[in-house]
Amino acid sequence: MKRGTLRLALAAAGFLAIGLYLAPRADAQDHGNPDSFWRATAYLWFANIDGINHIGDVSVVVGDTSSLHASFAGDVQVGKGRFRGIARFSTTSLANSGPLEGEGVPDGTEVDYDFSWTTAELLAAWQVGRFETGHAFKLSGGLRYVHQKQNLLNGPEPGEATKNWVEPVGGAEYFAEMGGPFWVAVDGSIGGFGIGSQFTWQVGAELGIRVGGPVHLSLSYDYLQTEVGTKDSDYRWDEGVNQGWLFGLMIKQ
Amino acid sequence: MNGMRMCGNRWLSSLILCLAIASPALGQERSADGPRLSADWSDLVSGIDIAREMPHGRVMPTQAPLPLYSTGPIPLMAAPTAPPQDKPQFCCDRRYVWATLGEVGILLVVPWYFNRHVADDSTAVLSFDSWKRNIVQGMEWDADAFQTNMWAHPYHGNVYFNAARSNGYNFWQSSAWAWGGSFLWETFGENNRPAINDWAATAIGGIALGESLNRMSRLIWDNSATGFGRTMREFGGFLVNPLGGFSRLVRGEWTKVGANPEDRFPTRSAGDLVLGFRSVGEGGQADASSGGFFAFDYQYGNAFEDFDHPYDAFRFYIQMNGSNEEQSIGQAHLTGSLYGTELKRTEKADHVFHLAQHFDYVNIRSLETGGSSLSATFLSRWKVSDKWSILARAEPSALLIWGVNSEYADFTRRSYDFGSGAGLRLGGQLRKGKWDILDLRYSFFWQHTLNGGVGDHLLHFLSAHARVPIYKAFDIGVTGYYSIRDSYYRDFPDVFRRFPEFRAYATWSFE
Numbered sequence: 001m002k003r004g005t006l007r008l009a010l011a012a013a014g015f016l017a018i019g020l021y022l023a024p025r026a027d028a029q030d031h032g033n034p035d036s037f038w039r040a041t042a043y044l045w046f047a048n049i050d051g052i053n054h055i056g057d058v059s060v061v062v063g064d065t066s067s068l069h070a071s072f073a074g075d076v077q078v079g080k081g082r083f084r085g086i087a088r089f090s091t092t093s094l095a096n097s098g099p100l101e102g103e104g105v106p107d108g109t110e111v112d113y114d115f116s117w118t119t120a121e122l123l124a125a126w127q128v129g130r131f132e133t134g135h136a137f138k139l140s141g142g143l144r145y146v147h148q149k150q151n152l153l154n155g156p157e158p159g160e161a162t163k164n165w166v167e168p169v170g171g172a173e174y175f176a177e178m179g180g181p182f183w184v185a186v187d188g189s190i191g192g193f194g195i196g197s198q199f200t201w202q203v204g205a206e207l208g209i210r211v212g213g214p215v216h217l218s219l220s221y222d223y224l225q226t227e228v229g230t231k232d233s234d235y236r237w238d239e240g241v242n243q244g245w246l247f248g249l250m251i252k253q
Numbered sequence: 254m255n256g257m258r259m260c261g262n263r264w265l266s267s268l269i270l271c272l273a274i275a276s277p278a279l280g281q282e283r284s285a286d287g288p289r290l291s292a293d294w295s296d297l298v299s300g301i302d303i304a305r306e307m308p309h310g311r312v313m314p315t316q317a318p319l320p321l322y323s324t325g326p327i328p329l330m331a332a333p334t335a336p337p338q339d340k341p342q343f344c345c346d347r348r349y350v351w352a353t354l355g356e357v358g359i360l361l362v363v364p365w366y367f368n369r370h371v372a373d374d375s376t377a378v379l380s381f382d383s384w385k386r387n388i389v390q391g392m393e394w395d396a397d398a399f400q401t402n403m404w405a406h407p408y409h410g411n412v413y414f415n416a417a418r419s420n421g422y423n424f425w426q427s428s429a430w431a432w433g434g435s436f437l438w439e440t441f442g443e444n445n446r447p448a449i450n451d452w453a454a455t456a457i458g459g460i461a462l463g464e465s466l467n468r469m470s471r472l473i474w475d476n477s478a479t480g481f482g483r484t485m486r487e488f489g490g491f492l493v494n495p496l497g498g499f500s501r502l503v504r505g506e507w508t509k510v511g512a513n514p515e516d517r518f519p520t521r522s523a524g525d526l527v528l529g530f531r532s533v534g535e536g537g538q539a540d541a542s543s544g545g546f547f548a549f550d551y552q553y554g555n556a557f558e559d560f561d562h563p564y565d566a567f568r569f570y571i572q573m574n575g576s577n578e579e580q581s582i583g584q585a586h587l588t589g590s591l592y593g594t595e596l597k598r599t600e601k602a603d604h605v606f607h608l609a610q611h612f613d614y615v616n617i618r619s620l621e622t623g624g625s626s627l628s629a630t631f632l633s634r635w636k637v638s639d640k641w642s643i644l645a646r647a648e649p650s651a652l653l654i655w656g657v658n659s660e661y662a663d664f665t666r667r668s669y670d671f672g673s674g675a676g677l678r679l680g681g682q683l684r685k686g687k688w689d690i691l692d693l694r695y696s697f698f699w700q701h702t703l704n705g706g707v708g709d710h711l712l713h714f715l716s717a718h719a720r721v722p723i724y725k726a727f728d729i730g731v732t733g734y735y736s737i738r739d740s741y742y743r744d745f746p747d748v749f750r751r752f753p754e755f756r757a758y759a760t761w762s763f764e
Contacts, residue, residue: 048391065390128608129592135425137592137608172627176425179348184429186456188653190673199701201673203453205432221436223392223449225703231743238707243391 036080039252041218043073047092047244049117053150054229054236055161058102060152062094062115068244069094077252084125086140091118092242100155111155117242118147119224121169135176144169144191144200148228163228163235167196181210185220198227208250218248342511343476344504345421352503356416356496357434360409365442376443383444392439394704395448396666399621400580403458403656404614406451407625410435410459411466412496418467419500424563431463432456450671450704453654457625461587461612464564468553470494472522474501476513483508519565520558522764524551529758531574535619535750542618544577546756548584556632557603560593566607580616585623587612590630602635611650619752620736621669622698622712624655626676640685648678655700657710658738661745670705674698688728692718708742720760732756 046068053062071092078085093116100111123142129135144167151160171189178184184207191200206220223243229236368377395402413434417427435455439447473490475483487507491498501507527548535541554566567589574583588611596604607630614623628650635643652674659670676698683691698712713736720730734754741747 048389050391050393065386068389133425134423137425174425174428176429178422178426178429179350184433186429186432188453190651199673199703201703203449205436207433225449227703227707239704241391245388 037084037253038076038078039250040076041074041248041250043075043090043220043246043248045071045073045090045092045244045246047071047242049092049094049115049240049242051237051240053115053161053240054233054238055150055152056157056234058100058105058157060100060111060113060150061098062096062113062150062240063098064094064096071244073246079125082127084127084138086121086123086125086142088121088123089119091116092244093117100152102157105156109155112153114149114151114153116147116149120145123169125173135174138173138175139171140173140189141168141170143167144196146196146226161235165196165228167192167200169200171202183208183210183216192226198230200224200226206246206248208248214251214253216248216250216252218246218250220246220248222246342509343506343514344419344500348421348426350420352500353417353420353422353430356420356500357413357430357437360412360416360434360496361438361442364409364438368443376445379441379444384441387440387444387447390446392449392452393446394450394671395445397448397451399616399656399667399669400582402450402454403623404582404585404616406435406455407458407462407612407614409438410455410457411463412459413455414459414463415467415494415496416500418463419494419497424464427463428456428460431459435459450654454625457610457653458612461589461610461625465553465567465569465587465589466494467497468519468564468567469551469569470497471514471517476506476509476511479510519554521555522553524549524763526550526761526763527758529756531754531756533577533617533619534753542577544575546572546574546583546758548572548758554590556590556593556607557605557634559590560595560605563591564589566590566593574617578617583615583617585612585614591627596631600636602633604631604633606631609648619750620658620738622655622657622738624652626650626652626655628676628678642684644680644682644684646678646680650676650678650698652676652698652700655698657700657712657740659705659740660748661706661742664745665705667705670700670702670708670710672700672702672705672710674700674709688722689718689720692720694718706742706745708740708745711737711739711741713737723759726762728760728762730756730758730760732758 048064048068050063051061052059069092071090073088073090075086075088077087093114095112095114097110097112100109121142121144123140125138125140127136127138129137145164146167147162147164149160149162152158169189169191171187171191173185173187175185176183184205186203186205188203189200190202192198202222202224204220204222206218208216208218210216221244223241226240226242227238228240365377365379368374369379410431414427414431416434417430418424422430432452435452436447438455439452470490470493473486473493475486478486484507487498487501490501525548527546527550529546529548530543531546532543533541549569549571551569553564553568556566559565567587570584570586571582572584573581588609590607591610593605593607596606598604609628609630611626611628612623613626615621616623628648630646630648633645637643652672655672655674656669657672659665659668662668676696678694678696680692680694682689682693694714694716696712696714698710700710700712702708702710714734715736716732716734718730718732720728722728732755734752734756736752736754738748738750738752740749
């Protein structure tokens, strides 16, 4: 069993054990957006990256179909009334080898590479609907900063390509209590629109459990797809995907 | 935990009881006529319900029938009394999580078993390795047919949704079950990589179909009915909402007699059955395709009055096409209010706002398009005179998961591209009494491709409808459509197509 898989299995088992042990002792957290609100979450992220990265005259297939990669993410939310300010951060990296294609590159050429993908978001969210229910629906909008770095370690054209950009993003999130200490959240967003990237599309779902006081644990899945650059760009992704499982430790008041 | 155990026991015993057909209620006669709806009805403009002006009161539920059987001491003077009711006779006084989990489990296992052992589908050969591979590799976009991805999957999402909805979960909580059920199937129900498009289309479309079918089935089920009529109602509701019917069956509610829920009936409920002829042109050839069609157009609630719960107002339209089309289900459109509020009311005008959910499916020879979207819906109506009124709507929309034809199937592996984007729906009606003399609609959609040929699709739909009353509930009508698809590809030649369509039809309206 590979190390990443083992860590994933251990994290999942730990999550379930702690959750099931503590679940009967806790009630669900009130939610929505009361008079004042804050929450902070740290995520252990088991991610994978898929896609073909075009750099100059060559392209490399990025991804790893055999293991997940331990990464990190987090978010902080503060709010009052219907308003909520959200800051999110995530970073993941991948070291692997993949096929390299391009003019003058012999067929079957493999290249070792490092690839990292970091995002930071600043969003403003507005809750739609009523507070005194077991759910909350929020619309959000803001900016996403993205940093990508591709380092080709060998092959015909070794070197480093770095790309930074800021793009608009807008989306929605739905939160619901599911009975007892359990809650779920589903969110989605689109962004880019030719500013920064050409287009981004993201969807995620989170299952959480209040384990006591303000402490929650969560298991979630997040999928982000992005299209970067135009046909003639020196740096381009057509369907770059960053997805994976997240285990969260959350404090919310 | 006690409650959960009780639920499980009740579940099992109810199933056995129903299978044995041992309920005494089978022999009872219907004790009361079902409530009747007012003749007043509302209409829609291809979207949220726009109500007619006549005031309308909510119909109250019928009284529970008197019991015919008693398990207690027999009184000398047998005065019919209601049985003691420590808790409601019909679901649900709380959420039944284990029953929901059981039904979702059945929905996962039964299709898998069918695929594996009946259809002998290689994708149903599961192992721990296949599960691990799906967890590690993550999601991709699949290459299934348009009908499978955009109709069958949302319908499957509807049963996940109603597994929870029929066991005490409210609309929003049941939505989460649709997401979860779909995710579990994608990750663990097949050995190929989970499909992100399936997850999204199944969950979002399933929520829309699920709640509308749940509302319609509640109209059919009548807890106070008995005898053959009751049986027919239970089967009818089961056909409309299989999981709701299944839950009623295992709880023994198919034969139990009692009061109906107070919110069983909406403020309005009515629809049209439409039979007609359609001629669809393609590329300027007006006689390219002709044939018959049948449509069911149902309107529930009143968007100018109903703001309490999601889908208190919705419209459901489904169209079956004749042999000139490859697919029998040619179109389905569903629009439901997730959240609504009044903006302004005056003596002459009403203005309201809704956050609305749309499910659209168009699968005809000339065009495949549709998906799930959300819109900010602004509705207005102005009373011009005692008989005449004008209604209007504007709906800027976000396309969450959408599909549009592609000519480059060799590249995309499908006959359509997947994407997301934005849209705008506009409509206006000139109404005299109950009849829409003129009904104009225009919709625009922009889809940026997420999977397929990189590029953008622009869709325009323009239509004009006119109906003339003939006799009582019958009328005849004509409709002209003009549809435009402009597809701009980064790596392929652009495509521009035009589709005129003409319809003539007869309509029977019911309330």
